[in-house]
Amino acid sequence: MTVVRTGDLVAEASRRHRAVAAVNVITLEHAEAIAQAAGATGTAVIMQISENAVRFHGGLLEPVALATAAVARHCPVPVALHLDHVTDPDLLAQAAGSVFSSVMYDAGALPHEENIERTREAVAFARGAGLWLEAELGYVGGKADAPSSAHQPGVRTDPDEAAAFVAATGVDALAVAVGSSHAMTSRTAHLDAELIARLRDRLPVPLVLHGSSGVSEDELRLAVRAGIAKVNYGTGLNLAMTAAIRHCLQADEALVDPRKYLAPARDAMADTVGALLGALG
Template sequence: MLVSGIEILAKANIDGYAVGAFNTSNLEITQAIIESAEELNAPVIVQVSEGAFNYAGGKNIANIVKTMARDASVPVALHLDHGRDFGILMRSIRYGFTSIMYDGSKYPLPENIERTKRIVDMARAVNISVEAELGKIGGTEDNVSVSEKEAMYTDPDEAVEFVKETGVDYLAIAIGTAHGPYKGVPHLDFERLKEIKSRLGMPIVLHGASGLSEEDIKKAVKLGVNKINIDTDIRQAFAASVRAYLDENKDVYDPRSILGNAKKAMKDVIKKKMIMFGSDNRAKEG
């Protein structure tokens, strides 16, 4: 069933688990995400970045996700990830996304608040949930690139002010994660996470979670993270599977065989994450 993002995350916030938000850009990745959620009875968020929006066509990818979501036996939200372009944000609303992220983290706090509030007001009118980001998460992925020098942790006092002024539904914070593959071992500021969660009491989002250890993931969930973004791990599983399959089956040219095998590899990654996040068997309880 297709639902809003806050419908999924409000429950996760109350019950103390995290929901996987997995990025897609085509049919096979979407199938892998939603099939995994159904097989594990897990709520799920399917994300589309601005790059994927332009690659697949926003309306096309929205229709793929919405069609599968409406037929799914578990709650599915369709989310725009790292929306910065006003035109794409507006088209996402028009195409039926049920959750959008406005990323104004590059702006000074007053301007970020002003821009985010404008998006929240528009989304509220059509019952769409809104995520925002405070602080700057480092690394490079898709259209998002923040250097190590530019990366900046989220200030708890600013987080309180930001949420109060904007009315966002969930907040992405910077505590030491990074987009894309990690070049070293990440060291997360769990005390910062703990303080922000205790002061806000709302769903907290962790970006750049691909490559984090299971120990760090579980600790972050225990301290209040309710939405965890995964993209790089899925891409790497897809690429490795296609390379290996073609090396071993040099005469195969049917894309269904090649992509079908890659879908299995992606599902293995996605299911493992869902279990790690504690969202398995949370869609229909009792």
Template sequence: MPLISTTPMLEKARADKHGIVAFNVHSFDSIFWVLEAAAELRSPVIVQTTVGTVKQLGAKNIVQVVTAASEYYDIPTGLHLDHCTDLEVIKEAIHAGYTSVMIDASMHSFEKNVERTKKVIDLAKSLGVNIEAELGKVGGVEDDIVVNEEDAQKAVPIECKQFVDSTGVPTLAPAIGTAHGIYKGKPNIDFNRIAEIAKIVDVPLVLHGGSAVPDEDVRRCVALGMAKVNVSTELKNAYSEAIRNHFATEPESLDPRAYLQKAKDAAKEIAKSKIRMVDSENKVIPSFV
């Protein structure tokens, strides 16, 4: 199955009150176990890469591998560039075949954010590429974008409506109290703010910082209108910890097939649990196939 735009996928998810998980991948092998997990649960899925991963693996190479995996597993798959501030990298991803891109201008003024987002929309929307933008500032670290806890700012609902009306952006990531990475304590999610935003903004909303958020909190976010849920750190940690445990218990076992299989199995179980969490299991429908 060829890669598809995430716009109709996420619009249907919001209408049906379920979510779609966007999994950050950091290597070519992780693309296949993410798709394998989705295929086993018959779930649409979004493969997501940071700018750092694009620079390491190459946009064209990533598109070719994700396309091959999507065709092999026959699952509706979108490919998203996450948290990009560089218009040239966005152009590179679009030309390579990405079906979704995020322009992150949330560190700028509202007016500058609108201006930069509109530039990407003018470039990408006519091609059927989904565009995601952010309002407010999600705390934590995403590649080289660092937002300290004291600098994190929640999105203002009326500004979200003004932003969508001004730009026509098809998906919006409002900062609502989550953070990138693993939380030191319980995340302080502002559910009332999500409800206010969803009431006046009719595009699918995106939950950043979905790793280690309690399942019941994510489900509540999805029910309120968060159609896309980003997961990265939990996958990366499970994969790495499985390799570390392998060498701690079997230091002489140096066959990559042995320790990479353990890493794959551990991360794949996390992926499947996240798919079930947002209720996208068995959501592959004829219009996507």
């Protein structure tokens, strides 16, 4: 299957009042698990690589990007490739001419006016490079460099401020703070569906939910009905992978062949992605 553009998948999902899953890739097994689940369910998906994942791979984008793209090309359903949570201008520049059709540029930890200015510059670069660009407004919890909790007052995305931000920057999509938090290991987040609906009605661009691993399937369905069009998901895969590996190693202390524990880990991640895709319809 030909790799498709992120913007096209998100626009189609938004038009149909649905959401497309954007799932984090760290290792080759992550990409293979996403492809396995997407193929089994016949569901288009976005594979996304974060700046943190690039840092894990020694700061080299090309190896993990090309490997992920190769897996995507062999998937029987449409797959888009997205570079996520970019703060480094050099990494943003590397996205141009690479396998990606989109980037999430993250200046959310900066003061508001600086966030606008940096994001406007990133949009200008993205336009010239043919990239679809997502940004973030409000504070989605769980990031170590951000100043407060998503569950404290005053950190949710304000619809009027969001409309002004989109107009000032020209972003193609906006990640909004509506109650979820990055890196949650339990599905206990409660989303503000009323706020999501107000943002949907106020903004001319699709809405993105970050931190979806901490959101129950019922809450995800409510969020999509309220207006979320792209659902980012990462920590849930890592939980599944780690649990499967731990089980294998505890069951056989003599086990040294990584294929013996990475295969079950990959299957566990595929099951997790399959459940997510099912929840999104």
